[in-house]
Amino acid sequence: MFSKECRLHLETVNQTPLEHMAVALKTAVKLQLLVPALIIHGVAPRCFTNTATNVMKDILRKRK
Secondary structure, three states: OOOHHHHHHHHHHOOOHHHHHHHHHHHHHHHHHHHHHHHHHHHOOOOOOOHHHHHHHHHHHHHO
16 A cells, blocks of 8 residues: 555654654644744744744654
8 A cells, every 4th residue: 555665664763654644744733833823923023932943843852
């Protein structure tokens, strides 16, 4: 069902296909929720000054 490259990727990240999908969807939702904060920050820089940076760093830290 999965290509050789897909199976290799899943092995590399040590996840089942369902685990991988759940992690990817959770990450996508977190990033989508940042969009309004970033738009508000663009208009009013005093708001949400570190929100996006902190969330993205947290996502990257959990991937290691």
